[in-house]
Amino acid sequence: MTTPIPATPAPGPRAADSAILAARDAGFAYRGAPPVLHGVSLDITAGRSLGLVGESGAGKTTVLRLLLGLTRPTSGRILFDGDELRLRDREQMRRFRRGVQSVFQDPYSSLDPRQRVSGIVAEPLRSLGLSRPVARGEEDPRVAAALEAVGLPADAARRYPHEFSGGQRQRIAIARATVCEPRVLLADEPVSALDVTTRVRIVDLLIELKETRGLTIAMVSHDLSVVAALCERTAVLEHGRVVEQGDTASVLGSPSHPYSRRLIASVPRLPSPKSP
Amino acid sequence: MNARDPRALDVNGLTIRTDQGRTLVSDLSFSINAGSRLGLVGESGSGKSLTALAVLGLLPPGMNASGSIVLREAPDAPGTEVIGATEQRLTGLRGRAATVVFQEPLTALDPLMRIGGQLAEPLRRWRGLRGPALRRAVAEALEQVRLPDPDRITRAYPHEISGGQRQRVALAMALACDPALLIADEPTTALDVTVQSEVLALLDGLVAQRGMALLFVSHDLAVVSSVTDHVLVLKDGAAVESGSVDDIVRRPQHPYTRDLVDSARHLESALERIVR
Amino acid sequence: MSERTDLNPGPGEAAAAMEPAPVVDSAKEAPATRTRRSPALVTGCVLLGLIVATALVSLFWVPYAPEDTTGGRLTAPGLPHLLGTDKLGRDLLTQLMTGARIALEAGLGAIAIGAVLGICFGLAAGFATRWLDDTLSTLLDVLIAFPTLLLAMLMVAARSASLSSAILAIGLAMTAVVARLTRILVKRVLAQDYITAARTSGTSWPRVITGHVLPNIWPTLVVNLAQQFGLAVMAEASLSFLGLGAPPPNASWGRMLQEAQATVFTAPTGVIAPGVLLVMLVVGVNLIADGLRDTLDPTRRRTR
Numbered sequence: 001m002t003t004p005i006p007a008t009p010a011p012g013p014r015a016a017d018s019a020i021l022a023a024r025d026a027g028f029a030y031r032g033a034p035p036v037l038h039g040v041s042l043d044i045t046a047g048r049s050l051g052l053v054g055e056s057g058a059g060k061t062t063v064l065r066l067l068l069g070l071t072r073p074t075s076g077r078i079l080f081d082g083d084e085l086r087l088r089d090r091e092q093m094r095r096f097r098r099g100v101q102s103v104f105q106d107p108y109s110s111l112d113p114r115q116r117v118s119g120i121v122a123e124p125l126r127s128l129g130l131s132r133p134v135a136r137g138e139e140d141p142r143v144a145a146a147l148e149a150v151g152l153p154a155d156a157a158r159r160y161p162h163e164f165s166g167g168q169r170q171r172i173a174i175a176r177a178t179v180c181e182p183r184v185l186l187a188d189e190p191v192s193a194l195d196v197t198t199r200v201r202i203v204d205l206l207i208e209l210k211e212t213r214g215l216t217i218a219m220v221s222h223d224l225s226v227v228a229a230l231c232e233r234t235a236v237l238e239h240g241r242v243v244e245q246g247d248t249a250s251v252l253g254s255p256s257h258p259y260s261r262r263l264i265a266s267v268p269r270l271p272s273p274k275s276p
Numbered sequence: 277m278n279a280r281d282p283r284a285l286d287v288n289g290l291t292i293r294t295d296q297g298r299t300l301v302s303d304l305s306f307s308i309n310a311g312s313r314l315g316l317v318g319e320s321g322s323g324k325s326l327t328a329l330a331v332l333g334l335l336p337p338g339m340n341a342s343g344s345i346v347l348r349e350a351p352d353a354p355g356t357e358v359i360g361a362t363e364q365r366l367t368g369l370r371g372r373a374a375t376v377v378f379q380e381p382l383t384a385l386d387p388l389m390r391i392g393g394q395l396a397e398p399l400r401r402w403r404g405l406r407g408p409a410l411r412r413a414v415a416e417a418l419e420q421v422r423l424p425d426p427d428r429i430t431r432a433y434p435h436e437i438s439g440g441q442r443q444r445v446a447l448a449m450a451l452a453c454d455p456a457l458l459i460a461d462e463p464t465t466a467l468d469v470t471v472q473s474e475v476l477a478l479l480d481g482l483v484a485q486r487g488m489a490l491l492f493v494s495h496d497l498a499v500v501s502s503v504t505d506h507v508l509v510l511k512d513g514a515a516v517e518s519g520s521v522d523d524i525v526r527r528p529q530h531p532y533t534r535d536l537v538d539s540a541r542h543l544e545s546a547l548e549r550i551v552r
Numbered sequence: 553m554s555e556r557t558d559l560n561p562g563p564g565e566a567a568a569a570m571e572p573a574p575v576v577d578s579a580k581e582a583p584a585t586r587t588r589r590s591p592a593l594v595t596g597c598v599l600l601g602l603i604v605a606t607a608l609v610s611l612f613w614v615p616y617a618p619e620d621t622t623g624g625r626l627t628a629p630g631l632p633h634l635l636g637t638d639k640l641g642r643d644l645l646t647q648l649m650t651g652a653r654i655a656l657e658a659g660l661g662a663i664a665i666g667a668v669l670g671i672c673f674g675l676a677a678g679f680a681t682r683w684l685d686d687t688l689s690t691l692l693d694v695l696i697a698f699p700t701l702l703l704a705m706l707m708v709a710a711r712s713a714s715l716s717s718a719i720l721a722i723g724l725a726m727t728a729v730v731a732r733l734t735r736i737l738v739k740r741v742l743a744q745d746y747i748t749a750a751r752t753s754g755t756s757w758p759r760v761i762t763g764h765v766l767p768n769i770w771p772t773l774v775v776n777l778a779q780q781f782g783l784a785v786m787a788e789a790s791l792s793f794l795g796l797g798a799p800p801p802n803a804s805w806g807r808m809l810q811e812a813q814a815t816v817f818t819a820p821t822g823v824i825a826p827g828v829l830l831v832m833l834v835v836g837v838n839l840i841a842d843g844l845r846d847t848l849d850p851t852r853r854r855t856r
Contacts, residue, residue, distance in 0.1 A: 055468035056439070068752050097754035110745035113851055114767045123763075127755040160850040166320070176753065186752075195319035195495060200539040222469055229546035253550040264551060266473040268498035270540055271525050 018082060019043040020184055020216065021067055021100060026076035028062050036062050037240045039076065044184055049210065049217040051227030051248065053263065054237035060220040063237070064188050067218065068102055069093065098128050101177035105189035107169035111161040117172055118143055118157035124180040146179040147172075150205060167198035171205065178209060185209075187219040191226055203229050224267050228252060236260045280351050282309045284457045284489035285331065285374070289343035292326050292335065292513070300326055300339065301513040310351050310456060313483065313490040315500035315521070317536070318510035327510070328461045328493045332376055333358045333366040347373040349456050371402055375450040377443070379462035384446050385434040391418075391445055392430035395452065402453035417448040422478060440471035444478070451482060457489040464499060476503055497540050501525055509533050593843025599836025603652050603829065610649035618646055618803055629821055636821050638811060647803035648825055654804045655833060658719055658788035658797075659781045665723025666730050666784075667777055673727065674734020675761065678742065689735070695728035700787060704796050715798035718791045722784045733776055737769035771845045778841030782834035789830060805830050 021044040029035035037059045044050050044067075052060045065071045066078055069085055078085040080096050087093065101124065104110040111120055121143045125131050134140055139157060147156050150171040161169055170190065177185055190206070191199040203226055209215045210230070221227050227234055228248060235245035236257060244257040255261045285308045292301040301323035308314045318324040330341045346355040349372055356369055378384045386394055392414055399405050399413045418426040421444040434442055443463060450458060460479065464472040480503050483490045494500045500507060501521045508518040509532070517530040528534040620642065629636045635644040677688040704721035711717045741747065741764070750760050789806025791797040798804050805826035812822030 055470060070748065070751065094754060097752065102749065102752040104745040104749060106745055110749050112746040112764050112768065123750060123755060124753040127753050127759065162851045173749070176749070197319065197535055197539045200542050203543065225543040225547040228550055229543065249550050252547065262470050266470040267547065268473070268496065268502055269544060270498045270537070271501055271522065273526060273541065
């Protein structure tokens with residue numbers, strides 16, 4: 001039914017080779033607690049999607065929060081287009097938010113239950129001041145386009161999140177994240193709450209968005225198959241440190257760090273398709 | 277008339293309905309012989325967890341089961357019908373005839389009670405152990421699930437140990453009364469991949485060593501195929517296909533099973549290319 | 553897909569690990585369809601409507617002047633005094649009608665104070681850093697522990713026995729309750745991913761509050777405010793009963809109850825009539841609250 005996902009998709013246009021988003025020696029500690037991140041350095045360059053893997057408590061989600069500009073690192077810096085990200089700089093933050101959008105793990109808690117889908121998807125446009133005047137009662141055509149791009153029916157806009165299944169909700173979340181045409185999509189376990197059959201479709205959708213929109217994805221995932229399918233680069237985190245990073249093919253194919261090796265060996269596999 | 281019956285669990289025409297008349301599981305039949313294993317596979321909404329709960333007479337209020345569920349403590353013991361049994365009868369059955377390990381051990385353990393105390397409870401109740409004998413049995417139970425530093429774990433509260441350790445404790449509690457049937461409901465879904473493979477190996481070894489029957493409920497075909505030999509695929513509360521793991525995974529007959537297997541393979545394919 | 557049936561999970565509910573797979577597989581589609589207009593809302597509106605209408609009429613017309621004591625004492629219901637008179641010979645219907653106005657004033661006034669101050673404090677505490685939150689929470693706990701009656705007596709001592717003193721005391725006492733509830737609700741909503749999603753969409757905090765936080769806490773809050781309204785009306789009646797409310801000749805229902813208690817067996821209408829109206833008002837407002845919650849919540853409003 002499906003064509004196999006190429007292991008390392010061809011990199012997108014490499015025009016801008018410098019990092020869009022980067023962490024430089026970033027550390028993070030909650031007040032009065034031992035640090036959860038130590039000297040993390042990562043680059044997210046255009047067309048080179050990044051997968052962050054590691055076990056729970058390794059600091060994956062904290063890295064993502066730093067890259068999303070939700071929290072300031074307690075040491076080191078986060079760079080956006082080469083400039084240090086300053087959370088109080090409104091002008092820079094507006095450019096940053098426009099360029100970097102996010103998708104979350106749980107499609108039930110990531111959509112406001114009291115907003116219609118049209119309102120949810122249009123939120124980045126409204127908040128970033130990108131709304132265009134449309135006639136009363138009309139939708140911004142970009143909302144409809146975003147919904148169509150993620151494969152949702154046209155009447156979805158008028159409905160509420162609870163009327164949709166988990167996979168459809170995740171599509172709504174992706175439509176919201178892509179409506180303002182960002183360059184980077186930061187995703188926290190975007191498919192791990194979904195059923196296997198749904199998971200495949202969402203992964204395929206993300207691959208399609210990478211190819212057609214030139215979107216670069218930075219994703220936290222515990223599922224190495226999903227990372228292999230979506231990310232050109234992989235970084236392995238253990239106890240708040242990046243223990244290994246590089247091209248996905250080499251990190252997952254010939255891991256050098258013992259933890260990476262253990263991680264890869266632990267992935268449950270189906271018995272091979274051919275009878276023995 | 278009590279001929280030897282090898283079936284530890286015999287489910288016949290199980291139907292689960294809500295009080296509003298919605299059918300959640302319909303006409304499900306399967307059996308598990310003493311010492312053998314069955315995987316119950318399905319996506320969310322398939323009724324797999326409800327079936328597991330029904331076997332122990334643990335359906336939430338507002339749902340009722342019809343049909344027949346017979347549990348047998350030993351091949352020569354008389355079977356006990358679960359459906360319609362009094363709560364008292366069921367309490368006698370749980371622990372001896374069948375026990376369950378749930379997905380999230382944190383909610384299965386009492387947060388205000390030390391691990392040692394929780395583990396001692398079934399041992400005291402079922403095996404009548406007291407004093408030093410009880411303490412020894414607790415230590416043995418913890419050793420059996422390969423928990424390091426049993427002394428520390430005995431004194432710890434559930435929140436003070438890791439998720440993997442909690443699941444081992446839950447497993448130790450389930451095994452404490454030497455049940456004929458162990459029901460594992462997504463027991464490793466909440467765990468990290470590396471921990472998952474350890475817990476699966478442990479479960480596999482203990483079930484084999486004790487000759488227990490195993491009903492393993494999961495959404496993950498790869499995980500199921502690593503611990504069981506037979507699989508029953510559920511969709512929307514009805515069985516769509518059953519057979520040996522090999523047959524199901526290599527020669528799925530039903531379109532839904534094929535979709536499930538293909539999706540899993542599709543996701544694996546990207547990783548396969550890199551890793552092998 | 554694994555589901556989360558509760559859209560506002562408790563604050564203690566840790567973020568589910570990798571897959572919040574369900575214990576109960578198909579509870580998702582369980583809620584019964586509720587498409588017809590809520591009967592609670594209709595009944596509540598009728599009850600409240602009757603009282604509001606009475607209060608409105610009393611602004612322009614009452615059968616007798618409130619101070620008019622010419623009717624004879626404790627007459628039974630009939631003509632010319634439809635509901636009879638009290639022990640001073642004042643017309644009961646007149647008192648009940650003005651009492652409706654006072655009850656509504658007390659309820660609305662206290663709610664206005666309690667809601668505005670309470671929601672502001674609650675929002676502040678909900679958004680505050682740990683230190684400020686702890687301080688505000690302690691303050692609220694103290695205020696809640698402070699007896700309303702004592703507060704009212706202080707208020708009367710500082711100002712004078714009047715309806716506004718009573719409203720102020722009740723409103724302040726209510727502030728603490730509303731603030732504490734708001735704080736918990738805000739914390740719960742802030743833990744949801746859609747708040748983080750809104751922030752990463754570039755939404756400013758004020759717009760997060762008006763666009764996401766308030767709409768999501770509103771249904772729970774409105775039900776609570778309606779209950780508080782009922783309690784405020786009762787509190788005003790109690791304060792009047794104790795002589796701490798509106799002074800005579802203002803005919804508060806509570807005062808009427810107090811004045812009629814000596815003659816409860818000889819002239820029961822004096823107790824029954826204000827009592828029934830009080831219950832009607834409180835029940836009516838609570839029914840409206842229930843109905844509102846159902847119609848405000850899209851997940852209850854329409855189902856597939």
